[in-house]
Amino acid sequence: MVTTHNPPESVERPAAQPRRRNAGRALLGRRRTATSGEGRIAALLVSPTLLVLAVVVLYPTIVALKDSFYGTPGLDPKTGFVRDHDPFVGADNYTAIFGAAGDRFWNAFWNTTFLTVTTVALETVLGIAMALIMHRALRGRAVVRASILVPWAIPTAVTGLLWRWIFNSDGVANALIGRQILWTTEGFHAKVAVIVADVWKTAPFIGLLVLAGLQVISKEVYEAARMDGAGVARQFWSITLPLVKPALLVAVLFRTLDALRMFDLPYILIGAQKTSVETLSMLAQDQAANVRFGPAAAYAVILFVYVFLIALAFVRLLGADVVPRRPKEVAA
Numbered sequence: 001m002v003t004t005h006n007p008p009e010s011v012e013r014p015a016a017q018p019r020r021r022n023a024g025r026a027l028l029g030r031r032r033t034a035t036s037g038e039g040r041i042a043a044l045l046v047s048p049t050l051l052v053l054a055v056v057v058l059y060p061t062i063v064a065l066k067d068s069f070y071g072t073p074g075l076d077p078k079t080g081f082v083r084d085h086d087p088f089v090g091a092d093n094y095t096a097i098f099g100a101a102g103d104r105f106w107n108a109f110w111n112t113t114f115l116t117v118t119t120v121a122l123e124t125v126l127g128i129a130m131a132l133i134m135h136r137a138l139r140g141r142a143v144v145r146a147s148i149l150v151p152w153a154i155p156t157a158v159t160g161l162l163w164r165w166i167f168n169s170d171g172v173a174n175a176l177i178g179r180q181i182l183w184t185t186e187g188f189h190a191k192v193a194v195i196v197a198d199v200w201k202t203a204p205f206i207g208l209l210v211l212a213g214l215q216v217i218s219k220e221v222y223e224a225a226r227m228d229g230a231g232v233a234r235q236f237w238s239i240t241l242p243l244v245k246p247a248l249l250v251a252v253l254f255r256t257l258d259a260l261r262m263f264d265l266p267y268i269l270i271g272a273q274k275t276s277v278e279t280l281s282m283l284a285q286d287q288a289a290n291v292r293f294g295p296a297a298a299y300a301v302i303l304f305v306y307v308f309l310i311a312l313a314f315v316r317l318l319g320a321d322v323v324p325r326r327p328k329e330v331a332a
Helices: 013-067 092-098 100-135 141-153 156-166 172-177 188-214 219-227 232-260 264-269 280-289 293-317
Strands: none
Touching: 013 293, 092 100, 092 293, 100 141, 100 188, 100 232, 100 280, 100 293, 141 188, 156 172, 156 188, 156 264, 188 232, 188 264, 219 232, 232 293, 264 280, 280 293
């Protein structure tokens, strides 16, 4: 009787495993090559935009930082003659804000912060309400959307002139409240005038971005919530707000950064050098108009750092996904 021995299957496995490993490495190498090629094409396409940003953003920032270390021209105490160039003062323009001369700076700083927090908070509430109204399937929805977005489309200078006429001593505002208030003079009422005008103009911007977030929510989600017995308020807090959070955070971030640079609306509505509504941008412009370019540049740099820190806080602490994250590669 002849006995045949079949070779075990495990004999070929040691030879197959290196081939599979080499094939996986080759596939990963092709993927990396394709990714690097796409990266070079993306860099080539983005390079014109980066060049423009470097010209209009990076270069002025560097020049402002350099000018902030120089003072204003005047009499040289050593020679007694008028200087023909700005003297180098180091960090004196920055340290001056902590002395007696910094009262105007800190007033502008707190005005900027107060106006930003107040206007953005009110605009967020009104913007969400506008988005919910524009999202509803009602008759004449197109007309409602257009009428809500009209204030945002009006230029800020025109808005300032319009509300200046409304807040005039014999204007519409005083006629409605039945009191004689000088809105465009010093006082807290000047802040109220700026807040009302800014909220009226820019709340539709937040409403527009929130509306875009509402339109990607599936109707089946609300139908399932109604079947589970959730009311309108519960649907809003448990479904609407969490799902529109990314769009809402981006809208609030953009509005916050824009409000921190507020200049034209209070400048036109109330006027220049008004302590009640003077912002950091208005202070820097006033210093530059009086040929004090060193302090003006220092205030501009401080405002830039302030805006940058606020943006960083939004991205890191509140989770505003302004820049999408790349998915992690799975190893072969």
